[in-house]
Every structure is written in structure tokens, then in C-alpha cells.
Amino acid sequence: MMGIYSFALWSFLILVGTGMVSSQVFSPPVYSxxxxxxxxxxxxxxxxxxxxxxxxxxxxxxxxxxxxxxxxxxxxxxxxxxxxxxxxxxxxxxxxxxxxxxxxxxxxxxxxxxxxxxxxxxxxxxxxxxxxxxxxxxxxxxxxxxxxxxxxxxxxxxxxxxxxxxxxxxxxxxxxxxxxxxxxxxxxxxxxxxxxxxxxxxxxxxxxxxxxxxxxxxxxxxxxxxxxxxxxxxxxxxxPMFHSLNTLFPVVLMAFLTVIIFKLNPESGERVGLALTILLAFAVYLGVISESIPQTSLSASLLSSYIACILFLQTLAVFLTVLYLDTYFNPDDKPVPKWLHVVNSSVLIKLACVDCSRKNKKVSPNPSDMNNDSGTVPQHQSGYSKSEKIVSIEDNEEDKNGVWEANESTPSDKEYSWKEIALLLDKVTMYIYLSLVTALTVVTACVMLVHYGLAY
CATH class of the missing domain: 2.70.170.10 (Neurotransmitter-gated ion-channel ligand-binding domain)
Structure with a gap:
């Protein structure tokens, strides 16, 4: 009997121990x-x-x-x-x-x-x-x-x-x-x-x-x-907003001011001063830009190259201004060399497009003075006879042909003064500078804008 009770007690203790272990497995301690x-x-x-x-x-x-x-x-x-x-x-x-x-x-x-x-x-x-x-x-x-x-x-x-x-x-x-x-x-x-x-x-x-x-x-x-x-x-x-307004826009405006130098009247006395002022402004801007970018030779700024080109053109403009002013104020009694006449007639006239707007017109009688059918002048408006009227019309035709031939004469026969030559040089140089500055500006702007747009 005692053996049976002992077996039951041990079984009970084993079951209790197993339950405690199971409770530990499925119920871990809460956080503390x-x-x-x-x-x-x-x-x-x-x-x-x-x-x-x-x-x-x-x-x-x-x-x-x-x-x-x-x-x-x-x-x-x-x-x-x-x-x-x-x-x-x-x-x-x-x-x-x-x-x-x-x-x-x-x-x-x-x-x-x-x-x-x-x-x-x-x-x-x-x-x-x-x-x-x-x-x-x-x-x-x-x-x-x-x-x-x-x-x-x-x-x-x-x-x-x-x-x-x-x-x-x-x-x-x-x-x-x-x-x-x-x-x-x-x-x-x-x-x-x-x-x-x-x-x-x-x-x-x-x-x-x-x-x-x-x-x-x-x-x-x-x-x-x-x-x-x-x-x-x-x-x-x-x-781009800040530098477009404070850097690019002023530089482009000053570049086109270079063209205006050759439009200014030589007798104003301000051409050399204007040319030197613009030259100084470009030099200052080039210095400011050089201080804003690294001092390296591995790559050059496109804007700096643009300003350097304009600076070269501006320096050349100062030299040409002095040369043209000297030509303009030459005394009238000093003869113009023949080669200068030839250059002026064959090159400068064409480049300046002096004759582009000139139209040659023939001299013709007033239509109201002629009969629409017979081509004669009405009798009530003239005291001439019929034969005299025909002779008058023929003379008119001869005069008309003479005027046409005079208008068809080339400018090479004309003698030009120093002032006319200087003004033609100014006009031709202004066209050349306008073309160069515009081309440089457009090419530089296009390259920079294309790169900016393709940055993505």
C-alpha cells in the first residue's frame, strides 16, 4: 500500500514540475x-x-x-x-x-x-x-x-x-x-x-x-x-535668375555698346572717351569674374572667353577710332591717294551699301500733255505745229536717254574727300562689329542654354 501511495506522490510531483516548465516556455517574463x-x-x-x-x-x-x-x-x-x-x-x-x-x-x-x-x-x-x-x-x-x-x-x-x-x-x-x-x-x-x-x-x-x-x-x-x-x-x-540679371545681361549690353562707337559723330569729340570707358568696364568685369571662379587652367569659363573676345574687339575699336578720326580731320587741301579712291570705290561703297536704295529713273513727258492715241501734244495746249511737236518729242527722248546714261555711270569716277572716306569706314566697321558681336553672343548663349537644358 505504501508503495502505491509513493508512486502516486511522485507522479503528482512530476506533473506539477512539467506544468511549471510549460508555463515558463509559453509565458516569458514581461519587460522590466x-x-x-x-x-x-x-x-x-x-x-x-x-x-x-x-x-x-x-x-x-x-x-x-x-x-x-x-x-x-x-x-x-x-x-x-x-x-x-x-x-x-x-x-x-x-x-x-x-x-x-x-x-x-x-x-x-x-x-x-x-x-x-x-x-x-x-x-x-x-x-x-x-x-x-x-x-x-x-x-x-x-x-x-x-x-x-x-x-x-x-x-x-x-x-x-x-x-x-x-x-x-x-x-x-x-x-x-x-x-x-x-x-x-x-x-x-x-x-x-x-x-x-x-x-x-x-x-x-x-x-x-x-x-x-x-x-x-x-x-x-x-x-x-x-x-x-x-x-x-x-x-x-x-x-539662373541672379546671375542672369547681375552678370550676363550687363555684359551683353556693354558688348553691343561697342558697335555704337562708330555711329557717334566724329565732330562730337566724345568717341575716344566712350571707347576707353567701355574698354575699362569690360576689364573690370573680367576681373570680377576671375575672382568668382577657381584659378585653374584645366578648364576655361565660356563667359570669360566671350568677354576676352569682346575686350579684344573693344581694344581694336579704340585703335580704329583714333585712325578714323585722324582720317576725318585731314585738311581738304591734302590730296587723297589714288589707291584709297580705288579701295573706297570698289570695296567700301559695296560694303556700306550706299547704292542699295538708289533707283535710276528715266525722264518722261507729262502724260497729261500727250495724246493717248497719237502720242502728240494737244494743240490747244501748245502753239507749235504738228511737225514742230514731233521734233520736240524726239528732242525730249534724246534728253531722256542722256539722263539715263548719266545715272548709269559708276561711282568710281567720283572724287571722295577725307571726310567722306572716314564716314564710309565708320559705317562699314559698324556693320562688321554688329555682325561679330551678334554672332559671338548668339553662339555663346546657345551653347550655355543647351548645356543648362541637358543637365537633367
Whole structure:
């Protein structure tokens, strides 16, 4: 009997123990501060911060762009406000298989307690140092995944492309590289499940417009070792309103002022002063533009080349103005050389289009004085006889032919004075300058506008 009671008691105790275990399996403890403290002690008791988690650690990176602080093409520097998203896995900080801590989904720690990959901004202009933000917490998930979001102002070098300044487009790069750990120890990768460059919170800049983003993965060799690199590229296009009103428009207006020099009356006494004033204005503008772009010979600004061409034409205009004024004020008793007459008659007259609007007209009798049918003058309007009238008409025809022949004579028979030659030179030069300035302006504007439109 005692054996039966003992067997029943032991069976009861076994069933009670089994029920307690089952209750622990299906009912883990609820979250509490003490439970998290216990988990931290369990995780970090033997944790070594200087030891990397795996033989090869894959770090997934995303750039979150917040704003463009400035893009200085003269200093060739880019400054942005942004934060990076670094994600990697540390199997030593995994508790997902421990049912006791099933109600703790994540923990927070910092870089002082958790290993993090040493990463630098390779093209930084402030300092080249490992990205470190002790105040930014790391989010540790139950499966050992770690997410770190270091934010800051990052200033990097940006090679400027000034050919189409001020309607230019600049592409700048932010280069991340692993430090100390080689390619076989740390590999930087893009997050396949997220956008590589996030611009959802980007604030538009008043001078530059963000038009494109790009990314690529590279490898670099330092001291015979290969290191992993990620390159984020940002393409900005300058907004045109400010420079169109304050740079391009004044330059074009001054360019066409060069043409007006040869329209000014030589006797006004202001032609040389006007030419020198415009020349000085272009020199000042060229100096201002040179201070706004990098002092490099790798590429030349199209606007600077345009101003240099106009400056050359303006310098030549000063020389020609002095020469034409000297020709204009030559004394009348000084004979004009024969070759100058020939040049004037065969070249300048045609270029100045002096005879373009001249129309030769024949001399004809008044139709009201002639009979429509017989071609004779009515008798009541003349005291001549019929034969006398016919002779008069024939004489009229001879006079008419004489006038026609006189009108058909070429200008080469005419003797020109110094003043006439100078005025013709002014007119021809004005046409030439108008054509050159217009062609330069149209070609330069078209090239810049086409590039600006194709920037997308």
C-alpha cells in the first residue's frame, strides 16, 4: 500500500514540475528594468569591444541628405548637413534564441560599449578622422543587428567644372572608406532594401538645385592593402535668375555698346572717351569674374572667353577710332591717294551699301500733255505745229536717254574727300562689329542654354 501511495506522490510531483516548465516556455517574463539589466549583464559580461564580430563583417550604408549648406566653386568645397545609416550584425549581442528575454525587442548602447566599424570620409577637407559620435546611441536588435545613425556637417572637396559658369552644373562626391580593416575584414555595401541616397527631408537651397544623385562601390589600395570604398555623388545645377540679371545681361549690353562707337559723330569729340570707358568696364568685369571662379587652367569659363573676345574687339575699336578720326580731320587741301579712291570705290561703297536704295529713273513727258492715241501734244495746249511737236518729242527722248546714261555711270569716277572716306569706314566697321558681336553672343548663349537644358 505504501508503495502505491509513493508512486502516486511522485507522479503528482512530476506533473506539477512539467506544468511549471510549460508555463515558463509559453509565458516569458514581461519587460522590466531589472529584466533588461539582467540581459545587459548576460550580453556584455564577456564582450570584447576591440574584437570584430566576424571574420568578414558586411556594413550596409545609406546617406540621408538634409540640406546643402554651401557649394563654393572657387574654394572647390561642398558642405552638407546629413546623417549616415550604418547597419551590421554582431552575433555576440544576439538573444533571440533565449526565451527568457523574448519580451525585450531591442536595446540601446553607444560606441564606448559596442564594437563599430572604423569608417572615414576620405575626401574631407576639415579633417580625416574616423566617424565618431559618442552621443548618438546604437540600436541593437534581438537578432544581433545594429543600426547606427551618426549625423553632422560634412565638408568635402569638390572639383569644380567652370566651363559653363554661371549656368553651370557641379557634381560632388562623398567618399567613405574603411580604416585599418582591409577588404577581407570589412566590406562596405549599399543597403539593397533601401534607397541609397534619401532626400525625403532635403531642404531646397536658394542658389543650387539638386537634380541628380548617384552611387558606386570601389576598392582602393593603400600600402599594398585593398580597402573597401563607397562613393555617393550629388549633382547640383545653379539657379539662373541672379546671375542672369547681375552678370550676363550687363555684359551683353556693354558688348553691343561697342558697335555704337562708330555711329557717334566724329565732330562730337566724345568717341575716344566712350571707347576707353567701355574698354575699362569690360576689364573690370573680367576681373570680377576671375575672382568668382577657381584659378585653374584645366578648364576655361565660356563667359570669360566671350568677354576676352569682346575686350579684344573693344581694344581694336579704340585703335580704329583714333585712325578714323585722324582720317576725318585731314585738311581738304591734302590730296587723297589714288589707291584709297580705288579701295573706297570698289570695296567700301559695296560694303556700306550706299547704292542699295538708289533707283535710276528715266525722264518722261507729262502724260497729261500727250495724246493717248497719237502720242502728240494737244494743240490747244501748245502753239507749235504738228511737225514742230514731233521734233520736240524726239528732242525730249534724246534728253531722256542722256539722263539715263548719266545715272548709269559708276561711282568710281567720283572724287571722295577725307571726310567722306572716314564716314564710309565708320559705317562699314559698324556693320562688321554688329555682325561679330551678334554672332559671338548668339553662339555663346546657345551653347550655355543647351548645356543648362541637358543637365537633367
Amino acid at each position: 528594468i531589472d529584466l533588461e539589466t539582467e540581459l545587459r549583464n548576460w550580453l556584455f559580461n564577456t564582450y570584447e569591444i576591440k574584437q570584430r564580430p566576424e571574420k568578414l563583417n558586411r556594413v550596409r550604408i545609406t546617406l540621408n541628405l538634409l540640406s546643402l549648406n554651401y557649394l563654393d566653386i572657387k574654394e572647390q568645397a561642398l558642405s552638407i548637413s546629413a546623417y549616415f545609416s550604418f547597419e551590421w550584425t554582431d552575433s555576440r549581442l544576439r538573444w533571440i534564441n533565449n526565451i527568457t528575454y523574448a519580451n525585450i525587442i531591442f536595446l540601446f548602447s553607444d560606441e564606448k560599449s559596442v564594437w563599430k566599424p572604423p569608417i572615414i570620409v576620405e575626401n574631407s577637407v576639415d579633417d580625416i578622422d574616423v566617424i565618431s559620435r559618442p552621443s548618438v546611441p546604437m540600436r541593437i536588435n534581438a537578432n544581433g543587428g545594429i543600426n547606427w545613425l551618426p549625423a553632422g556637417i560634412f565638408t568635402t572637396s569638390c572639383e569644380s567644372y567652370v566651363t559653363f559658369w554661371p549656368l553651370d552644373t557641379q557634381t560632388c562626391e562623398i567618399v567613405l572608406s574603411s580604416w585599418s580593416y582591409t577588404l577581407t575584414e570589412i566590406r562596405l555595401e549599399f543597403n539593397l532594401f533601401k534607397t541609397k541616397i534619401l532626400t525625403e527631408f532635403y531642404q531646397e537651397n536658394g542658389e543650387w538645385e539638386l537634380i541628380n544623385t548617384g552611387y558606386k562601390s570601389l576598392e582602393t589600395v593603400r600600402e599594398s592593402e585593398s580597402f573597401s570604398r563607397l562613393v555617393f555623388s550629388l549633382t547640383f545645377r545653379r539657379r
